[in-house]
Amino acid sequence: xxxxxxxxxxxxxxxxxxxxxxxxxxxxxxxxxxxxxxxxxxxxxxxxxxxxxxxxxxxxxxxxxxxxxxxxxxxxxxxxxxxxxxxxxxxxxxxxxxxxxxxxxxxxxxxxxxxxxxxxxxxxxxxxxxxxxxxxxxxxxxxxxxxxxxxxxxxxxxxxxxxxxxxxxxxxxxxxxxxxxxxxxxxxxxxxxxxxxxxxxxxxxxxxxxxxxxxxxxxxxxxxxxxxxxxxxxxxxxxxxxxxxxxxxxxxxxxxxxxxxxxxxxxxxxxxxxxxxxxxxxxxxxxxxxxxxxxxxxxxxxxxxxxxxxxxxxxxxxxxxxxxxxxxxxxx
Amino acid sequence: xxxxxxxxxxxxxxxxxxxxxxxxxxxxxxxxxxxxxxxxxxxxxxxxxxxxxxxxxxxxxxxxxxxxxxxxxxxxxxxxxxxxxxxxxxxxxxxxxxxxxxxxxxxxxxxxxxxxxxxxxxxxxxxxxxxxxxxxxxxxxxxxxxxxxxxxxxxxxxxxxxxxxxxxxxxxxxxxxxxxxxxxxxxxxxxxxxxxxxxxxxxxxxxxxxxxxxxxxxxxxxxxxxxxxxxxxxxxxxxxxxxxxxxxxxxxxxxxxxxxxxxxxxxxxxxxxxxxxxxxxxxxxxxxxxxxxxxxxxxxxxxxxxxxxxxxxxxxxxxxxxxxxxxxxxxxxxxxxxxxxxxxxxxxxxxxxxxxxxxxxxxxxxxxxx
Numbered sequence: 201x202x203x204x205x206x207x208x209x210x211x212x213x214x215x216x217x218x219x220x221x222x223x224x225x226x227x228x229x230x231x232x233x234x235x236x237x238x239x240x241x242x243x244x245x246x247x248x249x250x251x252x253x254x255x256x257x258x259x260x261x262x263x264x265x266x267x268x269x270x271x272x273x274x275x276x277x278x279x280x281x282x283x284x285x286x287x288x289x290x291x292x293x294x295x296x297x298x299x300x301x302x303x304x305x306x307x308x309x310x311x312x313x314x315x316x317x318x319x320x321x322x323x324x325x326x327x328x329x330x331x332x333x334x335x336x337x338x339x340x341x342x343x344x345x346x347x348x349x350x351x352x353x354x355x356x357x358x359x360x361x362x363x364x365x366x367x368x369x370x371x372x373x374x375x376x377x378x379x380x381x382x383x384x385x386x387x388x389x390x391x392x393x394x395x396x397x398x399x400x401x402x403x404x405x406x407x408x409x410x411x412x413x414x415x416x417x418x419x420x421x422x423x424x425x426x427x428x429x430x431x432x433x434x435x436x437x438x439x440x441x442x443x444x445x446x447x448x449x450x451x452x453x454x455x456x457x458x459x460x461x462x463x464x465x466x467x468x469x470x471x472x473x474x475x476x477x478x479x480x481x482x483x484x485x486x487x488x489x490x491x492x493x494x495x496x497x498x499x500x501x502x503x504x505x506x507x508x509x510x511x512x513x514x515x516x517x518x519x520x521x522x523x524x525x526x527x528x529x530x531x532x
Numbered sequence: 533x534x535x536x537x538x539x540x541x542x543x544x545x546x547x548x549x550x551x552x553x554x555x556x557x558x559x560x561x562x563x564x565x566x567x568x569x570x571x572x573x574x575x576x577x578x579x580x581x582x583x584x585x586x587x588x589x590x591x592x593x594x595x596x597x598x599x600x601x602x603x604x605x606x607x608x609x610x611x612x613x614x615x616x617x618x619x620x621x622x623x624x625x626x627x628x629x630x631x632x633x634x635x636x637x638x639x640x641x642x643x644x645x646x647x648x649x650x651x652x653x654x655x656x657x658x659x660x661x662x663x664x665x666x667x668x669x670x671x672x673x674x675x676x677x678x679x680x681x682x683x684x685x686x687x688x689x690x691x692x693x694x695x696x697x698x699x700x701x702x703x704x705x706x707x708x709x710x711x712x713x714x715x716x717x718x719x720x721x722x723x724x725x726x727x728x729x730x731x732x733x734x735x736x737x738x739x740x741x742x743x744x745x746x747x748x749x750x751x752x753x754x755x756x757x758x759x760x761x762x763x764x765x766x767x768x769x770x771x772x773x774x775x776x777x778x779x780x781x782x783x784x785x786x787x788x789x790x791x792x793x794x795x796x797x798x799x800x801x802x803x804x805x806x807x808x809x810x811x812x813x814x815x816x817x818x819x820x821x822x823x824x825x826x827x828x829x830x831x832x833x834x835x836x837x838x839x840x841x842x843x844x845x846x847x848x849x850x851x852x853x854x855x856x857x858x859x860x861x862x863x864x865x866x867x868x869x870x871x872x873x874x875x876x877x878x879x880x881x882x883x884x885x886x887x888x889x890x891x892x893x894x895x896x897x898x899x900x901x902x
Contacts, residue, residue, distance in 0.1 A: 276724070460699030
């Protein structure tokens with residue numbers, strides 16, 4: 201409104217001119233070109249990784265996904281190296297699941313506390329610390345994991361778990377510091393900043409009319425929080441999926457604490473490996489045979505596919521739940 | 533007026549100084565000679581120390597990148613570096629791909645078993661056979677009779693052994709498993725010797741020497757293996773290993789040097805293939821090796837005998853390179869112990885001298901003073 205009073209001439213000129221500014225179209229073209237880069241980069245990456253892993257795909261076929269041995273240099277040099285990624289996929293899925301199981305409730309608690317219960321100025325302090333937490337390089341998380349978390353878990357937490365939950369096979373066997381469970385716990389800590397920050401913004405965006413309405417009906421604070429959560433459900437699922445994306449792809453911190461064993465584990469106290477950790481471990485000096493590099497590339501390809509599946513399902517869930525919400529509003 | 537004269541004088545002096553510096557810069561300092569090398573990570577701290585000292589002494593700048601032995605051999609074969617470095621000697625196939633390669637052992641490394649058992653200090657005895665059984669989990673508990681016979685004095689606990697190993701691709705693993713393969717036929721057929729091993733699934737992998745050391749320190753009743761320099765710098769207990777003469781030898785700078793002296797009797801000439809020297813010194817064919825630590829190996833610098841095969845090589849660079857190598861095997865060895873590397877014994881230095889004397893540039897010996 202103000203701007204009309206201030207610059208009446210300028211704006212009227214802008215509106216009435218029939219001819220479009222030629223600078224505009226140039227700018228549009230440049231911006232579109234920049235936007236198209238994303239397809240180019242993604243396409244080239246997929247192409248290059250697929251091309252590099254082709255040798256391994258040809259040699260091992262679908263068995264690469266089911267195989268459970270990883271032996272780049274067989275003791276008998278005349279036999280073919282064997283590669284199978286199943287323990288890696290298993291390790292990736294289990295550590296990510298642990299991360300979500302532990303990290304998501306904490307993150308949602310943080311987000312709810314800040315949007316519904318805590319005083320406003322608390323929010324500034326919180327976002328400062330969250331930014332700090334998510335800016336820590338993952339190798340630092342790994343070092344902290346080795347020197348602080350592992351000794352603590354190994355002597356204080358894991359024995360208690362074994363005593364109380366030892367009846368189930370996932371908490372049996374020798375307790376080791378570097379293990380699948382440690383990897384999952386480090387990942388949980390790493391996804392908390394992402395999930396809690398996004399969820400907090402989503403809860404904050406829930407219209408106040410909703411809160412006022414439910415309070416007017418005599419709801420308790422817990423019931424109000426439930427309404428806020430269900431209103432922001434799609435967004436929260438999106439936040440969780442972003443966290444999952446980080447957990448699946450996280451490399452350095454996991455490599456440092458997971459125990460790096462090629463292992464189809466049943467107990468969470470056993471060492472394991474993930475898709476990302478084996479690449480971090482073995483890619484640096486993998487020069488020969490060519491099929492070895494190709495197999496590591498194929499591990500990368502699987503990781504890529506996993507990331508795409510996670511993201512696509514996140515989109516699907518968000519899309520479906522927003523559609524439901526819209527339908528509900530239309531009926532109303 | 534006086535001030536004016538002073539100002540003129542000052543200006544003239546200033547200009548003279550500037551011109552003087554410029555002339556000095558243009559005519560009196562040569563471009564520094566630059567050399568590049570790439571290869572094994574194990575000797576990298578030593579080579580970098582050498583290049584710093586050598587630069588202070590001569591002005592020659594040497595850039596060494598620790599990219600791994602495999603990468604070093606590849607870049608050397610592609611002739612993209614002036615010298616390569618590798619922990620294992622070139623394989624026969626690699627040697628024939630890079631004709632005219634000279635192997636120059638520059639330092640000595642050793643692999644040491646480390647362990648963490650409450651109440652047990654350093655000095656447990658291991659044989660190659662027993663180590664192979666432990667790392668393949670056939671000896672699963674510390675009080676196994678096979679361990680007890682080697683260590684009658686120690687009271688070993690009845691606990692499960694947690695085996696730790698390198699998770700990254702590593703020359704240390706190659707040296708260690710080469711030793712195990714020679715000592716145990718079962719190990720050789722099941723696991724073999726390489727940078728990456730298909731370890732039993734219940735073992736713990738750590739990234740790098742620090743990763744293995746951390747895994748051993750944090751898991752009670754564990755065993756692992758690290759480079760000697762790493763075990764000397766940390767306070768983790770380490771074991772003695774039985775050598776070819778049947779003695780249990782503590783890994784120290786001296787016992788590694790003793791192994792190198794023993795092996796110097798059977799070293800191939802510098803311009804031959806060193807594949808037979810193997811990943812570690814197999815001392816079974818050598819006599820008088822009583823105090824030689826058995827899991828010992830060289831780390832090599834690779835250069836071409838005829839330096840003109842590398843494009844961009846000139847007489848200045850060729851002279852600098854041979855001088856550097858000559859200096860490294862003599863005075864450079866004084867820096868070794870300080871960095872926990874083993875200085876070369878005299879027999880190996882003499883062997884290297886003969887090799888370095890054969891280096892030529894365009895058919896002429898490069899430094900006739902050596």
